[in-house]
Amino acid sequence: MAYFKMSWLALKWALKKPATSPYPFVPRRLLAGSRGKLSFTKDGCVYCNVCAKKCPTHAIVVNRANKKWAIDRLRCIACGYCVEACPKDSLTLKPEHGAPTITRDREIH
């Protein structure tokens, strides 16, 4: 039958477990290499401002005088350019993604 080429595929999958998952109830599998959320560790940071300079979207602001590091999460594109540039390895990209937000507040560390 030239008309029912899809039947086998549809029936096979009707009996199989669905490929999707009930998302909010079952969290998504995290992939190790994924560029998710940028995380900052205060310990080694020398507030050299390199990350802020390299950031293509100007999401990071560093204040050397007050020893403050801030990021605008809505602006960050998770490219990881700052992670590569950081001389002290204070920045890492975690595979998990950030929580949704509706405010534009800067996250200050």
Added chain:
Amino acid sequence: MARTVIPFGPQHPVLPEPVHLDLVVEDERVVEARPSIGFIHRGLEKLAEKKDYVEFTYVAERICGICSFIHSQTYCQAVETLMNVPVPPRALYLRTIWGEMSRIHSHLLWLGLMADGMGFESLFMHSWRIREQLLDIIEATTGGRVIFGSCKVGGVRRDIDDETASGILKELDEIEKDMREIARVFLEDKSVKARLCGIGTLSKQEAYELGCVGPMLRASGVAQDMRTLGYAAFGDIAVEPVTRTEGDSYARSTVRCQELFQSVSIIRQAFAKMPAGEIAVKVTGNPTGETITRTEQPRGEVVYHLKANGTKNLQRFRVRTPTFANLPAMLKVLPGCDLADVPMIVLTIDPCISCTER
């Protein structure tokens, strides 16, 4: 029915992106199609004058959400040409692999949209199910699902080790098997054929003269594929352009279906031939000069025209995307078709408006 004007877009369920067509319809037959685009012109080309050329890779990648990797690859190639950067061979192979992966995921996306366009929802869902598997591989290797972000001037940012590579090859076997099932429905099912055969036919001559590129042109019988230029690793991996002669929507989906398997074979060859070594070289200095670089995106030939004057910003950055070149052909075949065929014809060029209005 008297003449009616049916507004098609800029917000229309079949269109992922905004393009507007005023369809003058007579008894469900399209008499005239008046296009208007330019709803989302972002001026990314101008942004090149403000961002330094290294940072701009990330902007170039965001020209399009689907062929993103090949955009960044082409941009890097262009800058490397200007600066005479010797890119390590391993990086070229990795670029080829990721480029072909993005071709597969783009074609699967297109096949899904095409199935959706003809009201074949289950085929659409199954195409995208397979695409998800591939996106997982891409995310695991590059860190992003569609914005790979793994290309940089002078090489690539991440390596694929041998263990991951063998895992990918194993998964590719699975994916290829699934893709064969889908392709069988696309190419053999009679109800699909009823919707695709003879729709939007372009002769070889017309397609060439209207400046079509990519699968549009190849489906009309012109064997033109920029990969034969031998950029990246395509100097070592021979690519035979997939062509058909019918020039209708069915021929175009056939070309794309076959390219899926061609890309899988290219990825396999690339993994087999990939040399060890560095994945990037350090780039210093600023670009100068002018170049026109072309690569083959899933949608066809993309042209980058870069003009630099020795500063860290480019003087002119110009992209001619494949959709832009295929639009005249779409407008050519629209008049005379049925209203039901309009989604088929619009989708058949694989429209990417965000590319077009970079």
Added chain:
Amino acid sequence: MNQPQAFDVIAVDTLLERARALREQGFRLVQISATQLPDQVELTYSFDRDSRLTNLRLNLPNGARLPSISGVFGCAVLYENEVHDLFGVPVDGLAIDFKGNFYKTAVKFPFGSTKAPCAAPAAGAPAPCAVEEVKK
């Protein structure tokens, strides 16, 4: 991979002639791109045959008119409308003239020179750049 690239500089009035000759030789139009230089617009026409590029270059003083090659290469219409909408180059003899509505930009001729006298009605509001740089 990198083909030698030559930019064949020609005069504006020979453009149509050259385009016709290229078409007869079986070339297709690949792209038309423009660059705004301080006092002129530099136009690059790229043609392709058998994956080989041939480039023509025009230097058009600001405000000068450009003859359309849309009569020779139909698909040039889109590129020429683009050149008009982004750079403010008035184009003569367009097969389909979008009259400045091809791109719906916030300002007229965002890529063009501010000094250019504009043929379009909104000549009063040209701005140097449509792209707002992301900066706080």
Added chain:
Amino acid sequence: MSPWTRLLIYLVAAPILGGLLAGWDRRITARMQSRQGPPILQPFYDVLKLWKKENVVVRRSQNYYIFFFLLFTVFTGGLFFAGADLLLVIFALTLAAIFFVLGAYKASSPYSFVGAERELIQMMAYEPMVLLTAIGMYMVTKSFHVHDIAGHGSLLIFALPGVFLGFLYTLEIKFRKSPFDLSCSHHAHQELVRGITTEFSGRSLAMIEIAHWYENVFLLAWVFLFFAAMPALGIVMSVAVFLFMIFVDNVFARLKWQAALKSAWAVTVVLGFGNILVLSLWSGKPAAPPAVVDAPSAPVMVETTTPKLAAQPLPATTTTDRRN
């Protein structure tokens, strides 16, 4: 059960059953597409939400048409379940559909215009077959009354296999399933956005949805009529038909209206007319002999049913031949 009780049960139970059927439909469709799918009760949530939403209309009068669409759809099913004349039922069904089309025309949007036109074309495609189904049932049972047809002793499917298949074909149109989801459909929206229902929102869209539930239950009850002699088989077959509709929905691309119209008429002529022709030829012949063969004292029931039972194999086989 009195007709009034049946009517009452229909009025109360049909929307519940219809909604559940819609829920199952979405779930099964999702599984065929390797998705999780929504909860079974999702259609009810949807309708409740629509009911609470603001009703934005182009013209206020379009809502009245939709109200009458719902009213007449319920009326159609009501007549059917009360056991009234089948022709009257078809008339009411058509009237309901016409109100729907008028509502879409009233909305004056190009999408609902084209949707309404396609709906009319679909009506052209399915009406003859629906009528033939009623005629076929009359020829077997000698009555147009649903009450009599349901009470008829034999399985109608044996005498009307062609009509049954033709009816299935039109059901695909009535259920608005692929390949015939031309005028409007739940998932497909590629050509006409939402086609006939584009300009409806809020309460009137909810009414359309409820009307579809009533309609679907009524249509499945009609399928049941083919097997009314064996109620258990009838229910099984109705469910099977419904599952088959979902299956076909998932393995077909949408056809164009030209194809829909042509194929529906071809099916009507070949299966519908063919079946009825064979039936009339067959019942025309044995109608005379019983008077000769049977004693006048034989009970009337036997007299009418025996030739029918004897007639079963032949129409069945001939129409199967036609199908092949």
